[in-house]
Amino acid sequence: xxxxxxxxxxxxxxxxxxxxxxxxxxxxxxxxxxxxxxxxxxxxxxxxxxxxxxxxxxxxxxxxxxxxxxxxxxxxxxxxxxxxxxxxxxxxxxxxxxxxxxxxxxxxxxxxxxxxxxxxxxxxxxxxxxxxxxxxxxxxxxxxxxxxxxxxxxxxxxxxxxxxxxxxxxxxxxxxxxxxxxxxxxxxxxxxxxxxxxxxxxxxxxxxxxxxxxxxxxxxxxxxxxxxxxxxxxxxxxxxxxxxxxxxxxxxxxxxxxxxxxxxxxxxxxxxxxxxxxxxxxxxxxxxxxxxxxxxxxxxxxxxxxxxxxxxxxxxxxxxxxxxxxxxxxxxxxxxxxxxxxxxxxxxxxxxxxxxxxxxxxxxxxxxxxxxxxxxxxxxxxxxxxxxxxxxxxxxxxxxxxxxxxxxxxxxxxxxxxxxxxxxxxxxxxxxxxxxxxxxxxxxxxxxxxxxxxxxxxxxxxxxxxxxxxxxxxxxxxxxxxxxxxxxxxxxxxxxxxxxx
Numbered sequence: 378x379x380x381x382x383x384x385x386x387x388x389x390x391x392x393x394x395x396x397x398x399x400x401x402x403x404x405x406x407x408x409x410x411x412x413x414x415x416x417x418x419x420x421x422x423x424x425x426x427x428x429x430x431x432x433x434x435x436x437x438x439x440x441x442x443x444x445x446x447x448x449x450x451x452x453x454x455x456x457x458x459x460x461x462x463x464x465x466x467x468x469x470x471x472x473x474x475x476x477x478x479x480x481x482x483x484x485x486x487x488x489x490x491x492x493x494x495x496x497x498x499x500x501x502x503x504x505x506x507x508x509x510x511x512x513x514x515x516x517x518x519x520x521x522x523x524x525x526x527x528x529x530x531x532x533x534x535x536x537x538x539x540x541x542x543x544x545x546x547x548x549x550x551x552x553x554x555x556x557x558x559x560x561x562x563x564x565x566x567x568x569x570x571x572x573x574x575x576x577x578x579x580x581x582x583x584x585x586x587x588x589x590x591x592x593x594x595x596x597x598x599x600x601x602x603x604x605x606x607x608x609x610x611x612x613x614x615x616x617x618x619x620x621x622x623x624x625x626x627x628x629x630x631x632x633x634x635x636x637x638x639x640x641x642x643x644x645x646x647x648x649x650x651x652x653x654x655x656x657x658x659x660x661x662x663x664x665x666x667x668x669x670x671x672x673x674x675x676x677x678x679x680x681x682x683x684x685x686x687x688x689x690x691x692x693x694x695x696x697x698x699x700x701x702x703x704x705x706x707x708x709x710x711x712x713x714x715x716x717x718x719x720x721x722x723x724x725x726x727x728x729x730x731x732x733x734x735x736x737x738x739x740x741x742x743x744x745x746x747x748x749x750x751x752x753x754x755x756x757x758x759x760x761x762x763x764x765x766x767x768x769x770x771x772x773x774x775x776x777x778x779x780x781x782x783x784x785x786x787x788x789x790x791x792x793x794x795x796x797x798x799x800x801x802x803x804x805x806x807x808x809x810x811x812x813x814x815x816x817x818x819x820x821x822x823x824x825x826x827x828x829x830x831x832x833x834x835x836x837x838x839x840x841x842x843x844x845x846x847x848x849x850x851x852x853x854x855x856x857x858x859x860x861x862x863x864x865x866x867x868x869x870x871x872x873x874x875x876x877x878x
Contacts, residue, residue, distance in 0.1 A: 419643040423505040429635025430512035434461050436628030437519040441526060442846075443621025444693070444745045446614065448836025449527045450846035456522045456534045460542075463535060464515035467543030469493060472514055473507050475547035477555050485559030485567065488551050509639065510550070513579065514542045516636075517587040521813075523745030524591025528601050528833050531841060533826050537816060541590060545812045549805060550582050560801060562775050570793040572783040574801045575766055577774070578640040580708030580758030585805050588752025591743065593814040598827045600742030602834060611737045614744070619692050626696040630672065633703050637710045638664045641774075648773050660774060664710045667718035668703060671710075674722030675702025675729075682730050697746050701729040701754040708755075709762030712770040712784075721761045725754045756802050763795035764788075 438457040442450050464472075470493055478488025479501075491497055494507060518538045525533075552558045553574050562573035576582055604614055616622060638661045646657035679698025683691055705725035706718055713721070732749035736742075743749065766785035783797075784790030820826040832840040839845060 415645050418645045420503055420505045422644040423509055423639065423642055426635035426639025427505065427509040427512050429632050430509065430516065430639065431461075431632075433512075433516055433629050433632030433636065434519060436625045436630075436632055437516070437523070438625070439621045439628060440625030440696075441519075441523050441745060443618040443623075443625060444523070444616035445526050446836070447617040447847060448838055448845065450617070450838060451842045451844075452531070452837040453522070453526050454846070455842065456526075456531075456538075457519060459534065460518040460522055460538050461515045463538045464518050464542035465511060467539045468511045468514045468547070469507070471543045472547040473510060475544060476510060476550040477502065477506070479555050479557040485557055485564075486551070487548050488555060488557070506642070509642070513550070513583055513636075514546050517546045517583050517590075518542050520584065520587025520747050520751045521591040521594060523747040524588075524743045525594040525598060526744045527837070528598055528827055529594070530825055530828055533817075533820050536820065536825075537590070537594065537813070540816055541586075541813065545590070545809060546582075546586050549586055549808060550579075552804070553582050553801065560797065560804075568782075569797045569800065570783070571781075572794045572797045574797050575712060575762050575771065575775070575794065576708045576759060576798075576801065577711045577762075578637045578707045580704060580706075580755040580762075581801050581805050584704045584707065584751040584755030584758070585802070586809055588748045588750070588755060589806055589809040590813040592741075592748040592752060593810060594817045594826075595743050595748065596741065597814075597817045597821050600740060601744070602830060604742045605740050609740065611740075616693070616744070622693050622696050626699060629700060630703070633668055633672075634665055637668045637707055638662075641711070660711060660770070663715070666715050667710045667713055667721075668706055670715055670718040671706035671722035671725065672699045672702040674719045675699055675705070675726040676722075678723050678726035679730065682726060686730070697750055698726045698729060701725045701750045704751050704754040705758035705761060708758040709766055711774045712762065712766040714765075714767060717761075717765040720765070721758065724761070725757055728753050728757045759798045759802055760795070763798040766790065766794065 434457060438454055441453045441457060445453050473494065474490060474492040475488050478490035478492070480488075480490045491502070494504070497507065498504060518541050521537065521541065522534065552560050553576050554563075555561055556563050558564055559567065560569040560574045562568070562575050564573060574581075601614060604612060606612055641657055641661055641664070644658050644661060647653060648656050648660075676695050676699035679701075680690065680695045683689070683694045683698075702722035702725045705728075706713075706721050709721070710718075729746070729749055732753040733746060736746075736749055741748070762785070764785050764787045767788050768784045768790060771782065771784045771790075783793040786792055786795050817826060828837065828841070836845070
């Protein structure tokens, strides 16, 4: 809003100039208040979304803990804590700058400004942007930690987590999310195939990066002892707590509403003239709906699919199927219709089941199916977006203003977006393989990657962390007040369990 004292003075009587200046000053103050309020609303929305995404770390921790055997619970919980802590420091020092440090001259490969958040806040970024993007970075690291669970040395976790969050992941996010990125949909001056890559919340940037990194870690380490017998037959090493798996899944589901809808970064954006009920707030709601529908469809498809294949109703499989649907819809959640999300979830479940069958055949061991779930379903999500992205939503969300900009192939938008997305899958696979694969190979050669067979059989909690995560009784030599259960075998055939203090 603007006010001209000169123009207003012409409409006033005596003392017109002074009165016009006074009115315009008050008008300008109100305008500033509206602008400040708009910034406050958007930053509050982004901070709230960041808190939701960070809550996913708790979901990852519970999911990982329930999916491993009890003797390795403390180890996997500690690695999840350190993913967040290590990632926070390295993303602050290097990662955010490599990801979003745009500047002049432009660099399409890697950012070069904002190291240690220097010159922030500014007109482009505030501290809320850093917090939100850090939560994404540690999510990628958390995916990888599940793939190499139960057999990896603790020092290897620290090294790979620092490297992934401080360098590997930020470079990928710069390519596809920064305004300078060579394949970014927001880089209007250099759109790949005149389209750029529409990876809205990171099926490729987050999930494929974490999944492929986990693949190389698990592949180089080899399967856990007992995962396959001498004849090559697959043996199930079940996690110790389905309760924790379900708890972690629901926490991840909850956090995904910050992951996908929060990726708009702003909520107070109108798509047309003032006073219209339809704007970015509506797109955010639609994104939450597509996320929900994809996850629900994938869960039900997995439920019945695994029932047909195995003869069981397995809650762990259903939880993984649900998360696979979420990982797939993450790319196109903002630019597809709700009905298309159902297709996305259905195919994601099929992809996950197929990848798990393939993993068994090639004797690949991933305790959380993270490679199959995040890598496989993430790749499908990228293809799905290129097929089903709608013209209107692409124009609104990316504010392209460019006539003829490509959208989904099946929606009449041609094949350029699909070509760009195939390029994305290839370059992410190549980059993560070259960096993380090399890192895991070096750690393997230095004997810093896998623990000894003796430690693995005994459990990492006992051999590396001083004791088990669960304490079943307390021993106090000076004064034993433990509540002890003692089994008594009476003459009667019924076994009686009594308690004594």
